[in-house]
Amino acid sequence: MNTFDSRGKDPLFTGTIYGLLVLTLLVILAPFLYVVASSFATEQEFVSRGFFIFPHEWTIEAYGYLLSNDNFMRSFRNAVTITVTGTAINIVLTSLMAYGLSKNWLKGRRTINFMVLFTMIFAGGMIPTYLVVKELGLLNSYWALYLTGAIAPFNLIVMRSFFQNIPAELEESAKIDGCSEWRLFWQIVMPLSMPAVVTFTLFYAVHNWNTYFYAILFLNNSHDMPLQVFLRQMLIESDSSMEVGAGGFSYTPAVKMAAVLITAFPLLVVYPFMQKYFNKGMLMGSVKG
Known part of the structure; x- marks a missing residue:
């Protein structure tokens, strides 16, 4: 069965590649966002919450x-x-x-x-x-x-x-x-x-x-x-x-x-x-x- 679209590409393969790229982006982006958020957070929030992306109180x-x-x-x-x-x-x-x-x-x-x-x-x-x-x-x-x-x-x-x-x-x-x-x-x-x-x-x-x-x-x-x-x-x-x-x-x-x-x-x-x-x-x- 031919699974290629009109452009000669396999949708399943293309979707898998995009999925892996998005997953890789999230793995890389999450620690970076954590560092950014932590730099604007208070010390109390850093200790109490652990991992977070958006601090409750910005400073x-x-x-x-x-x-x-x-x-x-x-x-x-x-x-x-x-x-x-x-x-x-x-x-x-x-x-x-x-x-x-x-x-x-x-x-x-x-x-x-x-x-x-x-x-x-x-x-x-x-x-x-x-x-x-x-x-x-x-x-x-x-x-x-x-x-x-x-x-x-x-x-x-x-x-x-x-x-x-x-x-x-x-x-x-x-x-x-x-x-x-x-x-x-x-x-x-x-x-x-x-x-x-x-x-x-x-x-x-x-x-x-x-x-x-x-x-x-x-x-x-x-x-x-x-x-x-x-x-x-x-x-x-x-x-x-x-x-x-x-x-x-x-x-x-x-x-x-x-x-x-x-x-x-x-x-x-x-x-x-x-x-x-x-x-x-x-x-x-x-x-x-």
């Missing part, structure tokens, strides 16, 4: 406390500094190296490509990395964070493939018109590679924004710690050691939920504007290896 006290908390705001500013500066360094260095490795005339190109691939498979490890950073005198400096993750091998390989897809005739015509290699790269190649640039800008920005392990490894000054370290201290430490603010208001469950949302908010705002470049950048960069 922004948790957000007000965080925004007036010097430790939180300082760590937020540190995270912004690390993300903006680190991502700029990442993109510039990755783009320059990927552009050079995309040229067949580059001497030693195969050896350098092999070394890049080797580092992607075999990492140096925590202790050797720490010793190198220490010998360079970069401890307690954000440069330890910037330089240890300056170029991600996977991002470099994909961006190199993207540059290889740019027609060679375009570059040749630009050089005939007197365009230098630097001007060719910045004014022609980079604008044409905007999908890849935006895609890896997002990758690097997420990585820098979520910096945690290297921060506690290389930074000793608590005033330099980024936002993720502050969240760890707030979410994991026992309530008896929590800081108590004015009026006896401490890191209550509502404050913890509000901190999680504020931490995720910048990325949630930026991602929709980059999404149109995201799929295109990854697809075009993966076509040619």
Whole structure:
């Protein structure tokens, strides 16, 4: 018996797929809504009700406390500094190296490509990395964070493939018109590679924004710690050691939920504007290896 409709699709199969997608959406959305609702709820309601989506009494006290908390705001500013500066360094260095490795005339190109691939498979490890950073005198400096993750091998390989897809005739015509290699790269190649640039800008920005392990490894000054370290201290430490603010208001469950949302908010705002470049950048960069 033919169960396909006029468009050649099986209604049962299509319905099953949509059902699974809706179920997956609910599984993902329920915890998120719980976090949002908890951040606007009072401490009494949080303790008495357990799981809920809509609080009975709405309050922004948790957000007000965080925004007036010097430790939180300082760590937020540190995270912004690390993300903006680190991502700029990442993109510039990755783009320059990927552009050079995309040229067949580059001497030693195969050896350098092999070394890049080797580092992607075999990492140096925590202790050797720490010793190198220490010998360079970069401890307690954000440069330890910037330089240890300056170029991600996977991002470099994909961006190199993207540059290889740019027609060679375009570059040749630009050089005939007197365009230098630097001007060719910045004014022609980079604008044409905007999908890849935006895609890896997002990758690097997420990585820098979520910096945690290297921060506690290389930074000793608590005033330099980024936002993720502050969240760890707030979410994991026992309530008896929590800081108590004015009026006896401490890191209550509502404050913890509000901190999680504020931490995720910048990325949630930026991602929709980059999404149109995201799929295109990854697809075009993966076509040619």
